[in-house]
Amino acid sequence: MAAPKLHNPFELYREFFDNFTSVHTRSSYQSDLSKFIEWLFTSSPKVKGFDDLERAHVIAYRNYLSDEPVSLAPKTVARKLACISSYCDFLVEKGVCQFNPASSVKRPRLEVVTPTQALDAGQVKELFLAIDPKSKSGPMHLALLITFFTTGLRKSEVLNLKYKDYREINDSKVFEYKGKGGKIGQKLVHPLCIEALENYMSWMRSQDRGLEPNDHIFQPTRNPKDPAKLNKPLNPRTVNEIIDHYAKKIGLNFKISPHSARATFIGELLEHGVDIYTVAREVAHSSVKTTQEYDKRRKKLQDSPVFKLKF
DSSP states (O other): OOOOHHHSOOOOOHHHHHTTSHHHHHHHHHHHHHHHHHHHHHOOOOOGGGOOOOHHHHHHHHHHHHHHOOOOHHHHHHHHHHHHHHHHHHHHTTTTTOOOTTTTTTOOOOOOOOOOOOOOOOHHHHHHHTTTTTTSSHHHHHHHHHHHHHHOOOOOHHHOOBBBGGEEEEEEEEEEOGGGGGEEEEOOOOOOHHHHHHHHHHHHHHTTOOOOOSSSOOOOOOOOTTTTOOOOOOOOHHHHHHHHHHHHHHTOOSOOOHHHHHHHHHHHHTTTOOOOHHHHHHHHHHHHHHHHHOHHHHHHHHGGGGOOOOO
16 A cells, blocks of 8 residues: 655654653754755755655765764764654654664664763862852852752753642652653752752742742843843853853853753762762663763773772
């Protein structure tokens, strides 16, 4: 039975994207597929639709992404190939394609090719001390940065935190957050973070700012376009600008981001001897291999497990 022809042979079905709970995943997959289609238009004009795709086309695209001048990281290439393969599986189920041409295409080995841009403990302390807690934005900036560095949460996870998510369980303060894939997690809050959050909330009250359960914890301290509209989550771009500002202030010679805080959190735990499997669970990594990418400890011969043998 012949596969039904589409009105648009490169149609991107909304049904496919709606199946993902994460807005970020939906956006990334849509972007990845659109770029793949753009590449096909210029590099493989004979391909008139997904049902014309062959394994050779996907291999050519993989090589295009991996080789110069594009040279994307292996993890990025693998993600884009996974996206194409997932969409082709969907089209096979829908009867648009007879087979998935991407299913047997080898993906690059996931090796780290770029540094994690983690900080050491001294640099983190410098970063905190560079923030003036008496300035208008100081309490929020300090609470925000300390939250990043003491929880290891992703940027989206921190920015989506609401006051109702900051709670007490068994005499301990915790964040309840929504992680990747919509999974709900709990994160124990460090005493340093509790102090910074309480100071920030006290400052918010002094400004007659709302602290309702459904209000976001981290809100802008000013809004040039609409000064009265402050009860909203911080813009992700603003977070990068805040971190970049203090990084320059203490003279860091490399660029850092919210992900640097996550890398620092992981690296410090490993440095202090926390088992890598425990760290992987703490930061909700689905595979311990991902956690290993952040392990920057220098391996010493004296640390070899051979000394544990007692024959």
